[in-house]
Amino acid sequence: xxxxxxxxxxxxxxxxxxxxxxxxxxxxxxxxxxxxxxxxxxxxxxxxxxxxxxxxxxxxxxxxxxxxxxxxxxxxxxxxxxxxxxxxxxxxxxxxxxxxxxxxxxxxxxxxxxxxxxxxxxxxxxxxxxxxxxxxxxxxxxxxxxxxxxxxxxxxxxxxxxxxxxxxxxxxxxxxxxxxxxxxxxxxxxxxxxxxxxxxxxxxxxxxxxxxxxxxxxxxxxxxxxxxxxxxx
Numbered sequence: 001x002x003x004x005x006x007x008x009x010x011x012x013x014x015x016x017x018x019x020x021x022x023x024x025x026x027x028x029x030x031x032x033x034x035x036x037x038x039x040x041x042x043x044x045x046x047x048x049x050x051x052x053x054x055x056x057x058x059x060x061x062x063x064x065x066x067x068x069x070x071x072x073x074x075x076x077x078x079x080x081x082x083x084x085x086x087x088x089x090x091x092x093x094x095x096x097x098x099x100x101x102x103x104x105x106x107x108x109x110x111x112x113x114x115x116x117x118x119x120x121x122x123x124x125x126x127x128x129x130x131x132x133x134x135x136x137x138x139x140x141x142x143x144x145x146x147x148x149x150x151x152x153x154x155x156x157x158x159x160x161x162x163x164x165x166x167x168x169x170x171x172x173x174x175x176x177x178x179x180x181x182x183x184x185x186x187x188x189x190x191x192x193x194x195x196x197x198x199x200x201x202x203x204x205x206x207x208x209x210x211x212x213x214x215x216x217x218x219x220x221x222x223x224x225x226x227x228x229x230x231x232x233x
Contacts, residue, residue, distance in 0.1 A: 025127055027124045028123075028124045028126070028127025028128045028130070028131065029127070031125065031127075031128035032127075032128040032131035032132055032135075035117070035128065036132075036135075039116075041115075041132075041135060041136065041139060042139075044115050045140075048115070048148055048152050049151075051151060053161055053163035053164050053167075054151050054163075055147075055150070055151060055161065055162055056147060057146055057147045057150070059174060059175050060162065060175065061175065061177050061179075061182045063179045063182040063229075064174070064177060064182035064183075064185065064186060065146065065150075066215060066220040067182055067183045067186035067187075067211050067212075067215055068146070068150065068186045069107070070214040070217075070218050070220055071187060071190070071210070071211045072107050072110070072189075073105075073106045073107040073108075074218045076106065076107050076108075076142065077142055079106060080134070080137055081106060081109070081130075081134045081137035082106060082108075082109060082130050082133055082134065083106050105129070107146065107149050108133040108136050108137055108145055108149075109129050109130060109132075109133040110153070111133075111148055111149045111152060112130075112133045112136060113125075114149075114152040114153060115148075116128075116129075116132060117129055117132075150162040151163075154189060154192050155168075155169075155185065155188050155192055156188055156192035156193060156195065156196025156198070156199065157192075157198050162174050165185055165188070169181075169185065169197050170185075179229045180229055180230070180232050183211050183215070184197075184204060184205070184208045184211075186208075186211050187207035187210065187211045188204060188207070190207065195207050209230065212229060212230060213226070
């Protein structure tokens with residue numbers, strides 16, 4: 001009797017969860033469609049490309065690009081806009097913390113958020129962001145997406161693209177950044193108000209160490225290269 005009751009409760013809960021997921025997905029899809037109706041994806045991308053300080057990836061140091069991928073989305077070249085493994089991990093951690101503390105967003109999802117949505121963490125917005133990421137990946141290549149991303153993220157201190165940040169923080173063009181500067185800059189967008197060099201240089205360096213650890217973990221650097229970069233050599 002107890003087993004049957006528990007089974008019924010479990011099935012009822014499962015049905016409720018599936019219905020809730022379906023409703024949230026529907027609202028997320030509507031938000032995604034509404035965003036595209038307001039402005040098409042090519043038109044929104046064109047606005048980014050028309051920035052005075054827009055920088056092609058060909059003019060960015062390889063170390064910087066590798067650092068961004070390693071710390072933000074190390075499976076960037078393998079997924080289709082969303083990363084099921086990262087989402088599963090994030091959902092589990094969010095359930096444990098009873099919050100939206102961890103997002104599991106790919107670089108493409110972050111680009112979608114920067115192009116169309118707010119920075120506020122909401123389930124419906126996250127679903128809309130996922131739909132938009134799939135749209136972006138269907139229309140643009142990985143290198144283009146990475147290029148759009150580094151030209152649309154916030155680095156603190158009023159810098160909204162990589163060239164502004166490189167000039168503002170280091171007084172040089174992005175192509176001239178050292179490995180030390182590249183890895184330092186790559187860590188800032190995770191929390192610009194926290195890691196901005198003018199506000200918390202010590203925390204920025206602490207974040208940089210994490211960036212270097214990720215680069216070493218995913219094969220972009222050896223341990224010796226990691227140590228050399230951190231020492232400024």
